[in-house]
Amino acid sequence: ELKVEQNPLFLSMQEGKNYTIYCNYSTTSDRLYWYRQDPGKSLESLFVLLSNGAVKQEGRLMASLDTKARLSTLHITAAVHDLSATYFCAVDVVGGGADGLTFGKGTHLIIQP
Amino acid sequence: DTAVSQTPKYLVTQMGNDKSIKCEQNLGHDTMYWYKQDSKKFLKIMFSYNNKELIINETVPNRFSPKSPDKAHLNLHINSLELGDSAVYFCASSRPLGGGLDTQYFGPGTRLTVL
Numbered sequence: 001e002l003k004v005e006q007n008p009l010f011l012s013m014q015e016g017k018n019y020t021i022y023c024n025y026s027t028t029s030d031r032l033y034w035y036r037q038d039p040g041k042s043l044e045s046l047f048v049l050l051s052n053g054a055v056k057q058e059g060r061l062m063a064s065l066d067t068k069a070r071l072s073t074l075h076i077t078a079a080v081h082d083l084s085a086t087y088f089c090a091v092d093v094v095g096g097g098a099d100g101l102t103f104g105k106g107t108h109l110i111i112q113p
Numbered sequence: 114d115t116a117v118s119q120t121p122k123y124l125v126t127q128m129g130n131d132k133s134i135k136c137e138q139n140l141g142h143d144t145m146y147w148y149k150q151d152s153k154k155f156l157k158i159m160f161s162y163n164n165k166e167l168i169i170n171e172t173v174p175n176r177f178s179p180k181s182p183d184k185a186h187l188n189l190h191i192n193s194l195e196l197g198d199s200a201v202y203f204c205a206s207s208r209p210l211g212g213g214l215d216t217q218y219f220g221p222g223t224r225l226t227v228l
Contacts, residue, residue, distance in 0.1 A: 033216060037154075042203065043219040086154060100146050100158035100168070101217060108154075 002027045004091050006104035014112055016078055021107045023072040023089035032065050032072045033090045033101060043088065047074075079111045116140050117220040119204050125226045126194060134189045134223045136204030145187035146205040146217065147179060156203075162187055194227045201225070 003026040013019050023032070034046040047056045049065035049072060056063050060083065062075045072089055086108045090101035117138045126132055138145060144163040150156045160179045161168045167179065176192045191198060204220040 035219075042221045043156075043205075045216040045218070048216045088156065090156075100148070100161040100170075102158070103156040106154050106156075 002029075002091060002102045004089060004102050004104040006087075006089055006107050008107060009105055010108045012110045012112065013076075013079055015080055018078065019076050021074040021076075021087055021089075021109075023074070023104055025070050025072075025089075025091045025102075028070075029067070029091045031092050033092075034063050034072070034074055035088045035090065037086045037088065037106070039086075046087075076109075081111050081113060084109055084111045116218050117204055117206055119202075119220040119223050121223060122221060123224050123226075125228065127228055128194055128196060130194050131190070131192045132194060132225070133191070134202055134204075134225075136187050136189070136220055137185055138204075138206040138218070138220075139185065140206055140208075140218060142206035142208045142218075143184065144207050145181070146207075147187065147189050148203045148205060148219075150201040150203060150222070152200070159189075159202075160187075191225075194225075196227050199225055199227045 005024045007022050032049045035043040036046050037043050047063040049063060052067040054065045060077045065072045086106045088103050088106045090103045092101050120135045124132060146161045147159040148156050149159055158170050159173045162179055162181055178190045179187055180190060181187045201222045201224050203222050205217040207215050207217040
């Protein structure tokens with residue numbers, strides 16, 4: 001059974017600081033996804049990482065994927081309050097087809113002024 | 114021009130009732146999904162479906178059944194509702210990307226409360 005573990009599960013940080021969220025998964029996969037969820041809202045796709053060594057950046061967020069270590073990171077640079085949300089990583093199995101995504105438990109991020 | 118829509122947004126009902134949640138996507142995607150998000154925000158796949166194959170997560174009770182009248186719709190029927198079914202249910206869709214999945218686009222969610 002595929003397992004996806006995120007840490008930390010809860011993070012409170014100050015504006016202007018940098019931090020990294022980690023996502024480990026238990027089986028071979030070349031595809032990793034990061035989503036953002038605001039309270040009471042749907043999931044918004046942030047990044048799709050499709051190969052080993054993939055790195056993507058959007059604003060203050062940067063995601064990377066190391067398939068050999070089965071590890072993805074989401075790095076936050078100079079955090080601002082608007083980035084407060086819950087962040088999920090998700091993985092699909094190799095050759096996944098239509099099996100759906102397995103999600104981590106989410107990282108609840110609070111950024112304080 | 115909503116990509117993935119669900120109705121209703123909120124659903125409050127009594128134990129033992131049967132209810133349905135509707136989902137429609139206008140993205141032309143081939144594959145649709147239902148996910149359950151519990152009170153701790155844990156997200157779990159329930160079903161995935163394309164026009165050829167239904168894949169069911171083995172942990173989903175058979176009281177839950179997806180029905181797809183066409184490629185753009187995947188409705189969720191729930192029979193004999195139980196207290197533990199209270200959750201937010203998300204519909205999603207995607208298109209295949211090579212041998213795997215493109216990103217999934219999620220609907221706004223349906224908050225189901227069973228009393």
